[in-house]
Amino acid sequence: xxxxxxxxxxxxxxxxxxxxxxxxxxxxxxxxxxxxxxxxxxxxxxxxxxxxxxxxxxxxxxxxxxxxxxxxxxxxxxxxxxxxxxxxxxxxxxxxxxxxxxxxxxxxxxxxxxxxxxxxxxxxxxxxxxxxxxxxxxxxxxxxxxxxxxxxxxxxxxxxxxxxxxxxxxxxxxxxxxxxxxxxxxxxxxxxxxxxxxxxxxxxxxxxxxxxxxxxxxxxxxxxxxxxxxxxxxxxxxxxxxxxxx
Amino acid sequence: xxxxxxxxxxxxxxxxxxxxxxxxxxxxxxxxxxxxxxxxxxxxxxxxxxxxxxxxxxxxxxxxxxxxxxxxxxxxxxxxxxxxxxxxxxxxxxxxxxxxxxxxxxxxxxxxxxxxxxxxxxxxxxxxxxxxxxxxxxxxxxxxxxxxxxxxxxxxxxxxxxxxxxxxxxxxxxxxxxxxxxxxxxxxxxxxxxxxxxxxxxxxxxxxxxxxxxxxxxxxxxxxxxxxxxxxxxxxxxxxxxxxxxxxxxxxxxxxxxxxxxxxxxxxxxxxxxxxxxxxxxxxxxxxxxxxxxxxxxxxxxxxxxxxxxxxxxxxxxxxxxxxxxxxxxxxxxxxxxxxxxxxxxxxxxxxxxxxxxxxxxxxxxxxxxxxxxxxxxxxxxxxxxxxxxxxxxxxxxxxxxx
Numbered sequence: 001x002x003x004x005x006x007x008x009x010x011x012x013x014x015x016x017x018x019x020x021x022x023x024x025x026x027x028x029x030x031x032x033x034x035x036x037x038x039x040x041x042x043x044x045x046x047x048x049x050x051x052x053x054x055x056x057x058x059x060x061x062x063x064x065x066x067x068x069x070x071x072x073x074x075x076x077x078x079x080x081x082x083x084x085x086x087x088x089x090x091x092x093x094x095x096x097x098x099x100x101x102x103x104x105x106x107x108x109x110x111x112x113x114x115x116x117x118x119x120x121x122x123x124x125x126x127x128x129x130x131x132x133x134x135x136x137x138x139x140x141x142x143x144x145x146x147x148x149x150x151x152x153x154x155x156x157x158x159x160x161x162x163x164x165x166x167x168x169x170x171x172x173x174x175x176x177x178x179x180x181x182x183x184x185x186x187x188x189x190x191x192x193x194x195x196x197x198x199x200x201x202x203x204x205x206x207x208x209x210x211x212x213x214x215x216x217x218x219x220x221x222x223x224x225x226x227x228x229x230x231x232x233x234x235x236x237x238x239x240x241x242x243x244x245x246x
Numbered sequence: 247x248x249x250x251x252x253x254x255x256x257x258x259x260x261x262x263x264x265x266x267x268x269x270x271x272x273x274x275x276x277x278x279x280x281x282x283x284x285x286x287x288x289x290x291x292x293x294x295x296x297x298x299x300x301x302x303x304x305x306x307x308x309x310x311x312x313x314x315x316x317x318x319x320x321x322x323x324x325x326x327x328x329x330x331x332x333x334x335x336x337x338x339x340x341x342x343x344x345x346x347x348x349x350x351x352x353x354x355x356x357x358x359x360x361x362x363x364x365x366x367x368x369x370x371x372x373x374x375x376x377x378x379x380x381x382x383x384x385x386x387x388x389x390x391x392x393x394x395x396x397x398x399x400x401x402x403x404x405x406x407x408x409x410x411x412x413x414x415x416x417x418x419x420x421x422x423x424x425x426x427x428x429x430x431x432x433x434x435x436x437x438x439x440x441x442x443x444x445x446x447x448x449x450x451x452x453x454x455x456x457x458x459x460x461x462x463x464x465x466x467x468x469x470x471x472x473x474x475x476x477x478x479x480x481x482x483x484x485x486x487x488x489x490x491x492x493x494x495x496x497x498x499x500x501x502x503x504x505x506x507x508x509x510x511x512x513x514x515x516x517x518x519x520x521x522x523x524x525x526x527x528x529x530x531x532x533x534x535x536x537x538x539x540x541x542x543x544x545x546x547x548x549x550x551x552x553x554x555x556x557x558x559x560x561x562x563x564x565x566x567x568x569x570x571x572x573x574x575x576x577x578x579x580x581x582x583x584x585x586x587x588x589x590x591x592x593x594x595x596x597x598x599x600x601x602x603x604x605x606x607x608x609x610x611x612x613x614x615x616x617x618x619x620x621x622x623x624x625x626x627x628x629x630x631x632x633x634x635x636x637x638x639x640x641x642x643x644x645x646x647x648x649x
Contacts, residue, residue, distance in 0.1 A: 055648070064568065064644050090644075094570020105647055107562045109256035114247060121247050122571050150256070166569070178648070 010076060011173050011206020012038040012061060017070035019056050019229075030056040031067070034231035036224060038206035040173070043197045045217060046210045047234070048226035054210045055178060057226065061208065062097055062176045063089045075173050094123055098167030098205075102179040106151040106159055106166075113138060113147040116166045123170050130169075137165040141195070157188045164192060168199050175199065177209040186215055193219040249566075249575070250582035253559060264551055265587055269594025271544045273602070276595050276620055278537040280603060280610035282530060287611055289416035289526040290518050292356070295367065296337070298487035299496055301512045302503055309517055310339040310484035311416060312524045317509055321486045322359075328502055330494030335359035336483040338429040341419055344399065353389060353422045354415035357429030357483070365408070365423050373408035379425055384408035386420035388607075400435030404428065416526055418608045430481045541623060549631035552584050556635035563639045564646035573640065580635045588628030592621060 019031040031053040038044050048054045059065040061072060063080060072080040074096055079087055099105075106115045113134045120130035138144040141161040143154075151159055160180060167175055175196065181189030193209070193216040200207040209220070217223060223234040254261045292311070302325060304315040325334040338357030343350055358365050358376060365375040365384050373393040376382045383404045385391050395406045404424065413421040424432065436444075490499060496513055503511040512520065522530070556563070563576055596617070603610035 059645065059648070064648075090567065090570050090572065092570075093568070097570075099568060101648060105565055107565060109249075109253040109559070109562070110247075114252070118247055118249075118566075118571075119569050122569065122575065127247065 009040055010037050011040045011042070011074065011204075012036065012208070013071075013073040013076075014057070014061050015071045015073075017057065017060050017067040017072070019053075019060060019065070020068045029229055031060070031226075031231075032229045034070070034226070034229075036061075036208075036231060038174075038208060038222075040204040040206060041201050042221045043200045043207040043209065043219065045220040045223045046208055046226060047212070047214075047223060048210075052226045053229040053231075054226050056229075057231065058176050058178055058208065058210055061174075062099060063093050094119075095170065096173050098170065098172040098175040100160070100163050100167045100175070100177040100180045102182045106162060108151055111148045111150055112143065112154060112158075112162045115151065115162055116169050119166045119169045133169065134165065137169060138162070141165050157184050160184055160188075160192065164195060168203070168205075171203050171205075173205055175205050175207045177207070177211075179210055179212060181211065181213050181216070186213075189213055190216045190219070248582070249579045250586065253562075253579070254583065254586065257558075261587075264555075265590040266594055268544070268548060268551070268587060268591030269598060271540070271547060272591050272595035272620070272624060273598045275537060275540045275544055276599050276612065276617070277603060277606075277610055278533055278540060279616045279620065280599070280612045281606075281608065282533040282537065283611035283613050283616060284609035285416075285526055285529050285533065286522065288412075288414040288418065288609060289521050291412065291414065292421070293514060293518050293521065295413075296487055297367065297489065298337075298514055299490045300488040300500055300503065301337075301514070301517045302486040302488065302509050303484075303512065305508050305510050307510065308520050308524060309512060310337065311517075311521050315484050316482040317484075317486060319481070319483045321483075321509065324506070325486055325488050325503065328499055330490050330499050331488055332491045333362065333489045335363055335487050336426045337485040337487045338426050338433065339484045340429075340433050341415065341417065342399070342432060344397075346397065351389060352417075352419040353385075354417070354419045355429050355432055356421055356423050357426035358423050360425040360427075368408070368410050368413065368423060370408045371411050373406070375408060376423070376425060377407065380428055381405060382407045382424075383428075384410055384423040386413040386422070387411045388414065388420035389422065399432050401438075402428070402431065412609065414609060416521060426483065430483070434481050541627070545627040545631055548584070548587070548627055549634045552580065552587070552632050552635040553638060555583060556580055556638050560638070560642055561647060564642045564644055567642065568644035568647045576639050577636055580639055581629065581632050584628040584632035584635070585625070588624045592624045 014034060014036045017031055017034040018029070021028045021030055034053075034057055036044070046054050046057065056065065060067045063072070063085075066080060066083040066085070069082045071078060079085065079092060106112075107118065110118060113131065116134035116137060117127070117130045120133060121127060125133070135144060135147060138147055141164060143158050143161050146154055146158055151162070154162065164180070167177075177196065181192050184192060196207050196209060197219050199205060224231055225234050289311075301309055302317065302321060303309040304317050307313050307315045309315055319336055322334045322336055325331055336357065336359050339355070341352060341354050343352045345351070360376055360379055364377070368375070368384055370384070371387065373384070376384065381402060381404050383397070383406055385406050385408075387409050391397065391406045393406050393409060396403050397406070410421075415421060488499070490496060500511045500513060503509065566576060599612065603612070
């Protein structure tokens with residue numbers, strides 16, 4: 001196993017992550033010894049074919065699935081060591097991690113603004129302040145006029161922008177996105193990618209985006225590729241950033 | 247933000263239909279409780295209204311409400327002679343079924359000891375108490391007879407002079423109050439041909455009787471009505487009801503009467519108990535058991551509905567977990583919906599019941615204590631039935647939001 005290396009100014013330190021499903025004849029190794037360091041303000045693309053283990057890696061870093069072994073540190077703090085969690089994961093996710101998925105994943109019985117508001121209210125924000133910030137974010141993302149519409153009344157692009165607003169509402173230190181532009185056209189997709197980069201730089205968040213969209217790769221600071229559960233860095237771009245941080 | 251009400255608002259039509267369904271089910275549970283109360287109330291109503299301290303009935307019987315009881319009418323005078331007795335009255339009670347307007351009508355006939363008792367104690371909604379010794383009656387409104395209607399029973403025609411309400415026998419039949427003499431005439435009504443045959447038989451027996459040979463007037467007397475024959479007893483009554491002077495010890499008077507070999511005596515409380523544990527008991531238990539079954543069924547149905555409602559939003563629950571909602575938020579969502587469903591269902595049950603129960607053929611009494619008890623049961627059911635949904639929600643992995 002790779003030794004744990006985490007730095008306080010790193011948003012994410014995933015070290016030696018391995019995930020094994022099943023046992024014996026049914027054993028499947030979905031991810032092997034995956035290591036990734038993401039600095040604050042860094043935007044990372046994770047490429048790879050379907051079934052390569054990208055989502056497994058993302059859900060492990062997102063503290064949704066425990067890795068079989070390996071360590072995850074966020075903001076320099078060890079959160080998960082193998083299957084042992086050192087914090088209340090759900091509470092930690094609420095405060096520090098924002099998620100965006102291929103499908104917008106909005107709560108169908110809440111309006112667009114309420115979908116953003118709920119994330120902040122769960123985090124202890126007052127209803128009034130949460131609504132105000134939600135409206136500001138919607139305005140920022142160009143969907144303020146659909147604030148009171150239910151998700152079913154929004155287009156795919158509008159839903160995705162609301163999901164982005166929800167993900168960044170609590171100003172998380174980590175943003176994880178799983179093919180967020182799959183439902184969007186090229187122009188909208190690029191806009192979303194640029195938005196991630198902007199948020200990452202403005203908020204100092206570490207962003208990992210799983211994507212198949214090669215048209216917007218120039219937005220990313222670092223590109224990783226995953227194949228058969230193995231993670232490897234593709235670009236030297238992030239190494240420069242890492243050395244600068246060091 | 248109240249997620250429960252947001253979800254309800256989003257699925258208002260379905261929630262409303264579900265609440266109406268639950269409400270109707272609870273209305274049946276409520277109604278069964280009301281019917282149970284009605285049966286008990288109807289059974290004991292007469293005993294409570296007659297206001298007797300003691301009931302003197304045929305020896306070793308349980309009184310006119312439980313079985314056939316016959317005592318001599320002169321028992322009234324024996325009872326009156328006991329120190330401490332204030333009044334002693336004949337009580338005649340029996341049920342008849344006659345045709346009225348082509349449909350069968352069942353009437354619980356009750357004799358009033360007129361002129362002592364003209365039915366002044368009966369709560370009238372129209373008309374007046376009995377004014378004469380014969381051919382008048384006071385009827386319960388369930389019999390559907392207006393004041394002034396005439397009803398022929400046997401050889402006589404009786405006129406409705408008063409209407410009362412909620413005067414029902416333990417069997418659910420409406421009561422009709424007559425004078426004792428009329429009630430007995432109705433009970434012992436004999437067709438003319440039967441009277442003639444009886445007189446002929448009497449004469450035939452008399453012709454062989456030595457005394458009749460010596461005293462021919464005896465055979466003449468045999469043709470007179472039975473009530474006018476000195477050797478034939480007056481018709482018997484169902485019971486004799488006794489009221490005591492204030493301060494008289496009921497037990498000691500009852501002990502005196504129980505020493506008489508031809509009768510049994512019960513206090514009003516004992517008569518009430520006999521009725522509840524006798525003729526009403528099986529109905530009471532049946533309704534009680536049915537009510538329990540309905541309550542269990544309501545609980546199961548509510549649990550299934552809440553489970554289904556939870557399954558419908560399982561993706562949202564997974565998503566809430568994913569974005570870090572604590573269990574209390576998810577638990578609150580399901581529990582609040584269960585409580586709202588229970589509360590709205592109970593309200594619908596009550597409102598529907600208020601409209602429908604008065605149309606039932608027997609009284610449905612919604613006692614405050616029963617309503618409170620049902621409210622507590624609904625609260626319990628709501629909480630318990632939400633457990634299945636909560637259990638499912640707690641098991642959901644945030645991963646399901648990604649699928």
